[in-house]
Amino acid sequence: MIIRHSAIYLPSKAGTFLFRLAFYFPAVLLIVSSLFFQFNAKADAVPLRVFIFAGQSNMVGSDSKVKDIQRFPPFRGLESPQTDVKFSYCIGRETKMRSSGWVDLESVNGVVGPELSFARKVTRNIQQPIAIIKCAAGGTTLGADWNPDKPSGFKLYPVLMNLIKGSLSALDNQGIPYRIEGFMWHQGENDMFVKEFMPDYGRNLANFLKCIRHDLGVPKLKFYIGELCTKTIWGMDLRPRMHAISLGQKEVASNDPLATYIPTSHVGVEIGSPVGLHYHYGTLGQLEHGVNYADAYLEDIGMEQETAKLLPVWPYPKEQSIKLFILAGHRNMEGERAFVQDITKDQSLLLEDRHDIAFKYSIGGGVKKTDEWEPLGPAGYYDTFGPELSFGSTLAGAGEGPFAIVKFTHSGSQIIDWTPEGSEAKTRNIYPSFLKFVRDAVQSLESRGHEVHLQGIFYHLGENDMSMGSYRRKAPEWLASVINQSRIDLELPELKWFVSQQVPIDYKDLGKVDVTAALAEMAQEDPQLTHLKVFDLPGQDRPIVLSTPGIVELGKRLAKAYFQEREGMGKIPFASLKALQMKFIENGDTMSNVLRIGNKDSVLYHHVENSMDERDRPIDQDTLFPIWSMTKPVTSLAAMILHEQGFFQLDDPVSKVIPALDKLQVKTKKGFVPLNRSITYRDLLLHTSGIAGYDGSFDQEGTWKEVMELDHLEGLIDLLISKPLEHQPGERHTYGLSTAVLGHAIEKHAGQSLDVFFRERIFEPLDMHRTQFHLAPDDRRQFQPLFVDQGGKFRIGTPKEDELYYLPGSRLLLGGEGLVSTIEDYGRFCQLLLNAGSTQRGRQIISRETLNLMLKDQLGSISGFGGRESSHVLGFGFHVLKNTEKDLTGSPAGIFGWGGYHTTHFWVDPVNQIYGLFMTRRYPNHDDIEANIRRTLYAR
Secondary structure, eight states: OOOOSOOOOOOHHHHHHHHHHSOOOOOOEEETTTTEEEOOOOTTOOOEEEEEEEESHHHHTTTOOGGGGGGSGGGTTTTSOEEEEEEEEEEOSSSOEEOSSOEEEOOBTTBOOHHHHHHHHHHHHHOSOEEEEEEEOSSOOTTTTTOSSSOOTTOHHHHHHHHHHHHHHHHHHHTOOEEEEEEEEEOOTGGGGSTTTSTTHHHHHHHHHHHHHHHHTOTTOOEEEEOOOTTSTHHHHTHHHHHHHHHHHHHHHHHOTTEEEEOOTTSOOOOBTTTBOOSSOHHHHHHHHHHHHHHHHHHHTTOOOOOOOOOSSOSSOTTOOEEEEEEEESHHHHTTBOBGGGOOGGGGGGGSOEEEEEEEEEETTTTEEOSSOEEESOOOSSSBOOTHHHHHHHHHHTTOOSEEEEEEEOTTOOHHHHSSSOOSOGGGOOHHHHHHHHHHHHHHHHHTTOOEEEEEEEEEOOTGGGGSHHHHHHHHHHHHHHHHHHHHHTTOTTOOEEEEEEOOOOOGGGGGSOHHHHHHHHHHHOTTEEEEEETTOSSOSSSSOOBHHHHHHHHHHHHHHHHHHHHSTTSOOHHHHHHHHHHHHHTTSOSSEEEEEEOSSOEEEEEEEOOOOTTSOOOOTTOBEEOGGGHHHHHHHHHHHHHHTTSOOTTSBGGGTOGGGGGOEEEETTEEEEOSSOOBHHHHHHTOSOOOOOOOBTTBOSHHHHHHTOOBHHHHHHHHHTSOBSSOTTSSOOOSTHHHHHHHHHHHHHTSOHHHHHIIIIITTTTOTTOBSOOOHHHHTTBOOOEEEETTEEEEOOHHHHOOOOOTTOBOOOTTTOOEEOHHHHHHHHHHHHTTTBOTTSOBSSOHHHHHHHTSOOSTTOSSSSOTTOSEEEOSSOEEEOOHHHHOSOOOTTOEEEEETTTEEEEEETTTTEEEEEEOOEESOOTHHHHHHHHHHTOO
16 A cells, blocks of 8 residues: 555544554665665555655754764764665755665764754654655745745755655655655745845745645645744844744744644754854754654654653642742753763762752743643753752752742843843743743742742853843843843842853953943842852853853852852942942042952952042043052962972072072171071061061162162162171061062073063963053053042152052062052952962862962961961961951951052952952051951951
8 A cells, every 4th residue: 555645643542552553664675776775565564654854054954063963962873874764865055965865864974964863763752664855955045945836046946846756756666655744844044134035934934835735745744844043143133034034934833733833942053163153053953953853743643752750749848938949041051061961970869850849940931841840850851951950959958948949941042032121023022931930930839838938030141142242232231121120020129139150252342341340230239139250160161051060060159159148248238338438538548449349259249439539530440550569469379389380399498590699698786697598488478588678768768769760670689689688587577578589589480571470370361461560551541540648638649659660661570569450350369269279260270288388377486477466377478367356357267368558458258258359549558448348348
């Protein structure tokens, strides 16, 4: 019996039963000479199910690669031929690749098409023979190339019909029964570029379906129409045009009972270079695209692919209060490239369903969602998962009370789609759906007798938005709109939002759009908003997307941010700190000033208080400050990098690289005497070398005035040799130019100047691009003016009172005093110290062990630092708080930091995992300012 039409569909249950009983003929032979195949002839032969795939580049599989299949665990094996599935194809536009008959299904020309994953999923479920006919060519239109009535251009409609009829004729010739089972169509991108084609796309598509059915003699042929993916770059820069095409597709699917609209905006998309955006699905997207078609077909024949994992027992006692956490976002919150197969053995518990945590989700903009609560567990469409697994595990592991998790994501959305206003593409606005999903979750818990406490919305910033300038510029405004309206609509004016942000793309003009600073400013103004910079997530070897390790870590970071905000230092006293900064100006303590409090991931508080004095310069993120002695921690860190690499031991003589140091003499009551021993690196780090040098100033004779006129470090060594030491090395602590000498020793060991060493080993890995020893003419315009306190009133400082000139080309690179920096740059240095020597991208600048060594009391009983009444001890490059009773600020023991000559200060708090950084420019230094800030911050 030859079945040459799309047959009658049996009722779903009966159809499924019969299909499963049907006899499958395994002896499929490829007739090599004719490139035809045949089944063993039997009177009751099961009809071959023939599927047709057609369209343009995202049906071809453009920019996909067979070799990349191995990167995506659920699809491994599809790089090999599927010998049980036959394939006939014509692919390409000017130059066409043809099978010239039936062949085994496999990739064509190293390209991955959706037919590969479609065939495997379908055959695993129906266990009956299928064949695929494919005709596809990139850059083609339905209005011309595929036009059934007046084909033009590449005239693909007649090519398609000839391919189909020729392939079916070969089956007829072999006596193989078949039926055309479905037509998979993905096309439309190029029609949106043609003015007359775009508005008529729906009409043209309806005509295309009608003509196909007529010309094939299959009036009930089922069509599966693939959505144009909004995650591609065209979904952004051509948003209105793509929307017009999608309206036409949806109209056809809505009006034609035999047509199904297949969402694709949740599939993976190729990661383009250099910013991550792309036009094509690429390997992962094509494979997932094929699964979408397979799922839709199998559902049509009554074979449901997945059943809900309902909670067998409700995990919470009646009337118990429930904490509800909302996770929301785009590609990475959805978990586009996190696969369960890539979970490591030590994380395997994440894959087990947690029946103690209720979970509801809507992912892909509603492509997959739950109506009822499920146990927390993997819930992606393609063996994928999001950060909710590690987020829930971290909360539970810390003993968080009874809680439930709701997740709402759409990986094909941009931030504008989440705004209440939406965009001109009205069908893409998901704010109403998001709001309804949250409300429904709350009402569902309340209907079970629980009091619900919404703990916050945890949102991961739109990844695609960061790669397109027009979207990136608007991102903070759009996000603010969502946050503000959600608080109104949910009637929770103090609803907490936790916004995580991965490292933004820094490419050409994109890097000039500082969305990070804008978000930090939002968080500064909104005490219920936490901005979480997760710039060091693992598993980000390509722009935009995170793989499995990054998704797991993201969930942990979000949970930790919640704990931090709840338990202490997340509660920054914004109003009190702002009032204090204003008071500094009102009391004449400072002119304009800036204060930042942050943790290793994000800025918790950042506020600039400008003096409004016409002589002053308003502070912004580019303002440069001379940080003076806050250079010392940088140089000390640089020296310890060399120490841990074996360049020297702490008690080695520095004269091994600077021989002239052994010529130094020591001042005593009886005159000058030789050194008892050589100066060591330990001496330079602790200022026990006997070197002073801070006597004198710009208007007073002394060593420092002479230093100001030098132009290289060799001259500094010569100058110091001409001066006697204050005491023998190691005898006591004398604050002075020891760290400057240490900087010169670094140059000798490294074989490069100090500025180059700093840049390559510290500044570039930390993105500290504005921290430098010199000021170019453009930098001078951003250099904060000095104000000198004279009799309780400020006057503007003179160039001489700057004391250091920062002249371009000068080689006087003073490692104890010479750097200028910005609040942004030095904040990154503080984050390095807080993060145990690691950058946010995971590069270890200095080991945790070496950093811990620097923070120990290295001075011990040696006198000269603070005396017995001091609250601090001295490490290598830092003072460390030891006696909190004497400090009287409420700060915990163990905080460490340093200050600068013109009233800059920083401290790092390992206990609360925060840092503080204050910058202004006044002389003389005002030591009480840092204590007042810490007293306000740590007040209980």
